Amino acid sequence: MRTEPLTASRGSALVLEQVRKAFGGAVAVDEVSLSVAPSEFVTLLGPSGSGKTTVLRMIGGFIAPDGGRILIDDNDVVKVPVERRPTAMLFQQLSLWPHLSVARNVSFGLELRKRPKTEIRTRVAELLEIVGLADFGGRLPAQLSGGQQQRVALARALALEPRILLLDEPFSALDTKLRVELRTFVRSLQREVGTTTILVTHDQEEALELSDRIAVLRDGRIEQIGTPGAIYDTPETGFVAEFLGAMNFLAGTVDGRLARLSGGITVPLDAVPTDEVGAGRVEIGVRPEDVIVTPDPGGAFVVERVTRKGYVNELFLRSGPVSLRAYVGKDLALEPGGSCALRFGHLHLFSARPPGGEADGEAPLATAPIDALAEMTNAREAAR
Amino acid sequence: MALSSGPLSAELTAGVAVTDRDPSPARRPGKRRRASDEGTRGGLTSLLGFLPLAFLLVFGGIPIVLSLLLMLGHLGGPNSAVSSLGQDEIPGRGIGTLGAITQLFENHAYLQDISATAIVFVVTSAVVLVFATTLTLWHRLRPSRAIATLQFLAVIPLFIPVVIASFSLWTFWGSRGFTNSLAQLAGISNALIFSGKLQGVVLAEVWVSLPFAVLLMRAGVASLTDSSLDAARDAGARPLTVAWRIALPQLRKEATIVFCFTAVGVLGSFTVPYIIGPSSPLMLGVDAVNTFSSYNQPQQAAVIGFTIFVLAALIGCLYALGSRRRRVGR
Amino acid sequence: MVVKRRRLLVGAGAAVSCLTLSVGFGAGVSAAAGRTAHAKAHANPYPKSLHGGFAFYSGGDTNVEQLWQDVLIPSFNRAYPHIKINYVFSEHGTNDVTTLDRVAQAVKNHQSSGFALLESATNAVELAARQRLFIPVTTKAIPNSANVPSASMAVVKNDAVPYRGSKVVLAYNSATVKNPPKTLAQLLSWIKANPGKFAYCNPSGGGSGQYFIEDVLNQYLSKSAVNTLAFNHATSLEAGWSKGMAVLHSLNSDVYGNGTYPAGNTQVLTLLGSGAVQMAVVWSDQSTSALQDGQLPKSVKLTDITPAFAGSPVYLGVPKYTPKNQVRLVDAFLNFILSVPQQAKVVKRLAGFPAIKVSLMTATVKSEFTALGEAESLPYSAQVVSDMERVWQQDVP
Numbered sequence A: 001m002r003t004e005p006l007t008a009s010r011g012s013a014l015v016l017e018q019v020r021k022a023f024g025g026a027v028a029v030d031e032v033s034l035s036v037a038p039s040e041f042v043t044l045l046g047p048s049g050s051g052k053t054t055v056l057r058m059i060g061g062f063i064a065p066d067g068g069r070i071l072i073d074d075n076d077v078v079k080v081p082v083e084r085r086p087t088a089m090l091f092q093q094l095s096l097w098p099h100l101s102v103a104r105n106v107s108f109g110l111e112l113r114k115r116p117k118t119e120i121r122t123r124v125a126e127l128l129e130i131v132g133l134a135d136f137g138g139r140l141p142a143q144l145s146g147g148q149q150q151r152v153a154l155a156r157a158l159a160l161e162p163r164i165l166l167l168d169e170p171f172s173a174l175d176t177k178l179r180v181e182l183r184t185f186v187r188s189l190q191r192e193v194g195t196t197t198i199l200v201t202h203d204q205e206e207a208l209e210l211s212d213r214i215a216v217l218r219d220g221r222i223e224q225i226g227t228p229g230a231i232y233d234t235p236e237t238g239f240v241a242e243f244l245g246a247m248n249f250l251a252g253t254v255d256g257r258l259a260r261l262s263g264g265i266t267v268p269l270d271a272v273p274t275d276e277v278g279a280g281r282v283e284i285g286v287r288p289e290d291v292i293v294t295p296d297p298g299g300a301f302v303v304e305r306v307t308r309k310g311y312v313n314e315l316f317l318r319s320g321p322v323s324l325r326a327y328v329g330k331d332l333a334l335e336p337g338g339s340c341a342l343r344f345g346h347l348h349l350f351s352a353r354p355p356g357g358e359a360d361g362e363a364p365l366a367t368a369p370i371d372a373l374a375e376m377t378n379a380r381e382a383a384r
Numbered sequence B: 001m002a003l004s005s006g007p008l009s010a011e012l013t014a015g016v017a018v019t020d021r022d023p024s025p026a027r028r029p030g031k032r033r034r035a036s037d038e039g040t041r042g043g044l045t046s047l048l049g050f051l052p053l054a055f056l057l058v059f060g061g062i063p064i065v066l067s068l069l070l071m072l073g074h075l076g077g078p079n080s081a082v083s084s085l086g087q088d089e090i091p092g093r094g095i096g097t098l099g100a101i102t103q104l105f106e107n108h109a110y111l112q113d114i115s116a117t118a119i120v121f122v123v124t125s126a127v128v129l130v131f132a133t134t135l136t137l138w139h140r141l142r143p144s145r146a147i148a149t150l151q152f153l154a155v156i157p158l159f160i161p162v163v164i165a166s167f168s169l170w171t172f173w174g175s176r177g178f179t180n181s182l183a184q185l186a187g188i189s190n191a192l193i194f195s196g197k198l199q200g201v202v203l204a205e206v207w208v209s210l211p212f213a214v215l216l217m218r219a220g221v222a223s224l225t226d227s228s229l230d231a232a233r234d235a236g237a238r239p240l241t242v243a244w245r246i247a248l249p250q251l252r253k254e255a256t257i258v259f260c261f262t263a264v265g266v267l268g269s270f271t272v273p274y275i276i277g278p279s280s281p282l283m284l285g286v287d288a289v290n291t292f293s294s295y296n297q298p299q300q301a302a303v304i305g306f307t308i309f310v311l312a313a314l315i316g317c318l319y320a321l322g323s324r325r326r327r328v329g330r
Numbered sequence C: 001m002v003v004k005r006r007r008l009l010v011g012a013g014a015a016v017s018c019l020t021l022s023v024g025f026g027a028g029v030s031a032a033a034g035r036t037a038h039a040k041a042h043a044n045p046y047p048k049s050l051h052g053g054f055a056f057y058s059g060g061d062t063n064v065e066q067l068w069q070d071v072l073i074p075s076f077n078r079a080y081p082h083i084k085i086n087y088v089f090s091e092h093g094t095n096d097v098t099t100l101d102r103v104a105q106a107v108k109n110h111q112s113s114g115f116a117l118l119e120s121a122t123n124a125v126e127l128a129a130r131q132r133l134f135i136p137v138t139t140k141a142i143p144n145s146a147n148v149p150s151a152s153m154a155v156v157k158n159d160a161v162p163y164r165g166s167k168v169v170l171a172y173n174s175a176t177v178k179n180p181p182k183t184l185a186q187l188l189s190w191i192k193a194n195p196g197k198f199a200y201c202n203p204s205g206g207g208s209g210q211y212f213i214e215d216v217l218n219q220y221l222s223k224s225a226v227n228t229l230a231f232n233h234a235t236s237l238e239a240g241w242s243k244g245m246a247v248l249h250s251l252n253s254d255v256y257g258n259g260t261y262p263a264g265n266t267q268v269l270t271l272l273g274s275g276a277v278q279m280a281v282v283w284s285d286q287s288t289s290a291l292q293d294g295q296l297p298k299s300v301k302l303t304d305i306t307p308a309f310a311g312s313p314v315y316l317g318v319p320k321y322t323p324k325n326q327v328r329l330v331d332a333f334l335n336f337i338l339s340v341p342q343q344a345k346v347v348k349r350l351a352g353f354p355a356i357k358v359s360l361m362t363a364t365v366k367s368e369f370t371a372l373g374e375a376e377s378l379p380y381s382a383q384v385v386s387d388m389e390r391v392w393q394q395d396v397p
Helices: A052-060 A102-112 A117-130 A146-159 A176-193 A204-210 A228-233 A238-243 A379-383 B002-021 B027-071 B077-083 B099-105 B108-141 B145-159 B162-172 B178-185 B198-222 B226-234 B239-250 B252-267 B271-276 B284-294 B298-323 C027-035 C062-079 C096-108 C124-130 C143-147 C150-155 C184-193 C207-218 C223-231 C235-250 C265-274 C284-293 C324-337 C340-350 C363-370 C382-395
Strands: A014-023 A026-036 A041-045 A067-072 A087-090 A164-168 A196-201 A213-218 A221-226 A248-255 A258-261 A265-268 A280-286 A291-295 A301-309 A312-319 A322-328 A339-344 A348-351 C052-060 C083-091 C117-119 C161-173 C279-283 C300-303 C311-317
Touching: A014 A052, A026 A052, A026 A067, A026 A221, A041 A052, A041 A204, A052 A067, A052 A087, A052 A164, A052 A196, A087 A146, A087 B226, A102 A117, A102 A146, A117 A146, A146 A176, A146 B226, A176 A204, A196 A204, A204 A228, A213 A228, A213 A238, A221 A228, A221 A238, A238 A280, A238 A348, A248 A322, A258 A280, A291 A312, A291 A322, B027 B077, B027 B298, B077 B298, B099 B108, B099 B298, B108 B145, B108 B198, B108 B239, B108 B252, B108 B284, B108 B298, B145 B198, B162 B198, B162 B271, B162 C265, B198 B252, B198 B271, B226 B239, B239 B252, B252 B298, B271 B284, B284 B298, B284 C382, C052 C062, C052 C096, C052 C324, C062 C083, C062 C324, C062 C340, C083 C324, C096 C117, C096 C124, C117 C124, C117 C324, C124 C311, C124 C382, C143 C324, C150 C161, C150 C223, C161 C207, C161 C284, C161 C324, C161 C340, C184 C207, C184 C279, C207 C235, C207 C265, C207 C279, C207 C382, C223 C235, C235 C382, C265 C279, C265 C284, C279 C284, C284 C300, C324 C340
Parallel strands: A041 A196, A041 A213, A087 A164, A164 A196, C052 C083, C052 C117
Antiparallel strands: A014 A026, A014 A067, A213 A221, A248 A258, A248 A280, A258 A265, A280 A348, A291 A339, A301 A312, A301 A339, A312 A322, C117 C311, C161 C279, C161 C300, C161 C311
């Protein structure tokens, strides 16, 4: 478990301190601590069941934590009910009130706060303008598309001028095109308005595109937190590496400056800092885009399958028991059955454990990213 | 990739060509059979649609027409069986006579019966609606074991025969019943006797109607999305405001159904007002049965039946208005 | 067919027993009267070897079903082992109307209805008899019918035969009422003197109330008028009810619950049993079994007043066009149940009145009735009762 030090609380917009929550016997959130700077956009990323939504709903006040503190602008809000928390949430499901017009949906919170009518009217018009639905105020939600509805919901949330904006997978009910469109919109709007924002998602692309920082959650704990680039480039665990981007895991044994894989394949570890390389079993992690493929009739690897993935092709490669995926340019002339040689542009070294599998106890993973090219040889080649 | 996609698409085209241009003889009758199947299915569908209609006509429509004719004094033909034994009949010629209708409506007691019935069904329906909505919505917004238990208890009358329930309630609310004994202990004698009173009828009808109303409202409340309720609280609404301004407006249709069905149920009820109600005024259901079987006046009973029908139709209009989808814009 | 339900929750009927009426006030009566003989034992024309079967429709309460199933049919089968009776029972007589409609339709088509014998919890059989749907009863076919009081035969124009009766009586709580009223006048003044302590049921719901009302109304009618109303729908005589109705109306504030008239007979007994009222008009059979079962406290006593409340017999009818061989079996059955020993069983089982003259019964049976006396008049005929109930509803509560 990696969490941030608890020193950043002063001046933070939001601080979670060892927040815990269990449902029945099942621990949903396990001592999560997090500090979010004003105007920061932080994403809680994780698979379903990782506790990310529970964390978000605890911030919003919909769920009371079993323990720990939640500070918003340095005030503990754990005892503050939903309706008085300075947060606003955008929900996963379309949550507009179907019996109220778009304008009334947006103005509802302001009406409850007994703002003057003229102020409400101006504010609603302004917000609908911002979300690009200026002419839709008189319509009912049912007359709007899903994307439009979510934009109204966003306007509704912003109308409350929340200190923290909570986004609970708000794009998942939309189709791909709308999703991309809306998240771009949300990102630019958030930059403009500057509201501190927490997003919950299981979509890595979303997380990478929107976030200032990403917290990867697993089994109710934060597995790693950092900027998108740092997490992508230096995943601290196999789980993070697999959840954010794709990664090949190759089991092997370290032998001096070499890692020996099954089937007689060796991977040189020259570029890996010596102190990071222990002896014994390891997992070598290689992102598919870091696999450099060269067509070579005498190469050790055979192409099993080719899949188009938009702007790249995904090759499924195999050599004996070792199989991995590689992203290659579309112009690379390789067909199923063709042979090739491989190099790794960048590799990560993890202590041995089943990649992507269940957590195997408390053993932390050693990571060792290398930057230099690692030439890969195989036993046959070496013999020649 | 380029190479593999070529043959694949060619194969597909070939496949299409085979089935389209060269239909094998074996398939032809199959196709024809399919066409005739559709014909049969169409016929079956229309027959299935016709059956309920025919059923309604034979068992509902025709009897209604007959009793309408009876009301207007057409005593012969299909009505002769009923009218041969009836008393105080007013025969009509041509279109018919309004004699039976005026006879009843000129009777002050009958007008009292109508207003008593109207008051009972309006009050009962309103109380049932409030109870059912409160119970279900409260549980939705603030779930607790107590409310869950209450909800469960409210459904129990569904499993108790109305006759037995009415009789027990009649005893319970009588002068020697539980409520009055309690009232007497508190020093207010005879304040809580409901047997033989319209208040008793209302209470019992509420008891009888509540289960269905609770079940229906529960379904309605369940259809409210969590997010729409959460969003309201998030926007700063206290639970009562959420209930009043967000949940209730979305339950308009269910509320209309509960109100109208309860009203129609009460309107046509017999057992409850018969056992619990006062000797006068009578609820129309009891009045109709008495007039038909005790006073042996089938024609006048038909008038009462028609009165009930008109009241039910009014409730039906309310239902149609309330359950209509909102059309906004334009 | 319109059938009035006299008694909703109890076995129907009230006794018309030995009448003090003079014989011969109606055409129907004279026919019966001529054959009335005071013979206890009539020669039984039906041999034990009779065989076959027939269907018997019966509507009533479970005590009636038990009477047939547990008592009368088994003892008949001991006498006639080869006759099989298919007993079809409808609780509370809910199927009476449809069954009667079926019979009426069959008779209209000159066909057998399938039922060779009918009994109803309501006055359906009485009405059907008046519609002449049944085979007339003769003393030749049913010798024991001669034991039935002629007036009970006359009510149904000899087309049906009663097999039991019940009577309305006054029940009071002897713990609080030391001197029960002996006359109607005393009863009325007791009611006024003890407001809220007397109950009679709505005549539309339970028959017991009907007989109290008739007793009050009849005070202001001549004896001949009362007799006429027992047989004819004499609307002109109904005008004479106004005084009696006014008296009943004046009782509103003095009867139970400020003018609350319980819907049925059972509710009246409940009120009596709970102590809510001290006095009530009840069925003799229903209250006797309630006393036996402990539903009524032992302190409740039954008595009668003068003029005595009327009652009515429960009839059995044989639909026309029933096959001849079945009619013979049914007649054997009817003759059997009208015999003195079987009537004694009816009296014992239902705590009711016999269909035959009480004077023919054994001394022990007779003694049961001495306290209650016998009805002095016949109840109103069906259509008159309908009018009476309507007028009561209009004028009284």
